[in-house]
Amino acid sequence: MEVSVFSKGGFVMYALALLSVYxxxxxxxxxxxxxxxxxxxxxxxxxxxxxxxxxxREQATNTLKNIRGPVARIMRVTFECVANRExxxxxxxxxxxxxGSADIRYLESHLRGLEMTAMIAPLMGLLGTVIGMINSFxxxxxxxxxxxxxxxxxxxxxxxxxxxxxxxxxxxxLAAHYVLDGVIEKVRASMKDVSVQILALEDxxxxxxxxxxVEQAKKAEDERRKKEEELKKQQARANADIEEQRNNxxxxxxxxxxxxxxxxxxx
Numbered sequence: 109m110e111v112s113v114f115s116k117g118g119f120v121m122y123a124l125a126l127l128s129v130y131x132x133x134x135x136x137x138x139x140x141x142x143x144x145x146x147x148x149x150x151x152x153x154x155x156x157x158x159x160x161x162x163x164x165r166e167q168a169t170n171t172l173k174n175i176r177g178p179v180a181r182i183m184r185v186t187f188e189c190v191a192n193r194e195x196x197x198x199x200x201x202x203x204x205x206x207x208g209s210a211d212i213r214y215l216e217s218h219l220r221g222l223e224m225t226a227m228i229a230p231l232m233g234l235l236g237t238v239i240g241m242i243n244s245f246x247x248x249x250x251x252x253x254x255x256x257x258x259x260x261x262x263x264x265x266x267x268x269x270x271x272x273x274x275x276x277x278x279x280x281x282l283a284a285h286y287v288l289d290g291v292i293e294k295v296r297a298s299m300k301d302v303s304v305q306i307l308a309l310e311d312x313x314x315x316x317x318x319x320x321x322v323e324q325a326k327k328a329e330d331e332r333r334k335k336e337e338e339l340k341k342q343q344a345r346a347n348a349d350i351e352e353q354r355n356n357x358x359x360x361x362x363x364x365x366x367x368x369x370x371x372x373x374x375x
Contacts, residue, residue: 120236146177233274240267
């Protein structure tokens with residue numbers, strides 16, 4: 109039955125069959141690509157943003173390092189750009205846009221082919237129908253006055269097979285294209301949202317860094333004062349020990365009294 113349908117539809121039906129195989133292959137490939145790229149996972153976004161907002165760079169980096177996908181990658185790149193004080197704002201935005209565009213282009217691969225299938229399949233079906241109608245009317249004209257309506261009806265039926273085949277290929281391909289494009293659009297929106305949130309924290313990061321630097325300077329000053337006080341105490345204890353040693357040392361008997369006149373007279 110299927111072979112007869114394809115044979116009646118002509119070469120157009122075989123072309124539509126090839127297009128359908130291509131469309132199914134692209135759909136399966138895109139689903140596997142999306143799963144590999146971890147585009148359906150959103151659970152890590154809030155914890156990573158919370159770590160970043162708290163300024164825990166190490167924890168945020170470790171959280172994002174083990175996660176695949178464009179959203180996690182754009183978060184890592186944006187956070188690294190914000191933390192790099194040597195980069196200008198323009199360079200940061202350019203680097204973030206470059207990484208984001210590369211990931212989106214990767215996710216959009218082969219979508220054009222699926223869209224092309226959805227657009228070409230109905231046209232090919234219409235082409236097959238027109239060719240079939242031409243053949244039917246050609247047979248009708250060659251029949252002369254002995255016109256058999258069944259010949260015309262059968263020719264039209266066979267011609268319309270290609271239109272049905274074209275629509276059967278185009279409708280699922282177009283639906284899959286819109287679904288896949290919607291997934292990519294959600295990923296694009298998530299990437300933009302997280303990058304904007306992290307970039308908006310740059311001023312807060314700078315303020316925290318200044319406060320941290322002031323705190324560190326105070327700690328260093330306190331440590332210096334403590335060391336000075338400890339040195340003074342040590343010096344004072346050393347002086348006290350020396351003085352105590354002097355006071356406790358045995359006094360030597362002086363022999364100057366032997367020169368006293370009283371001493372000489374008594375003798």
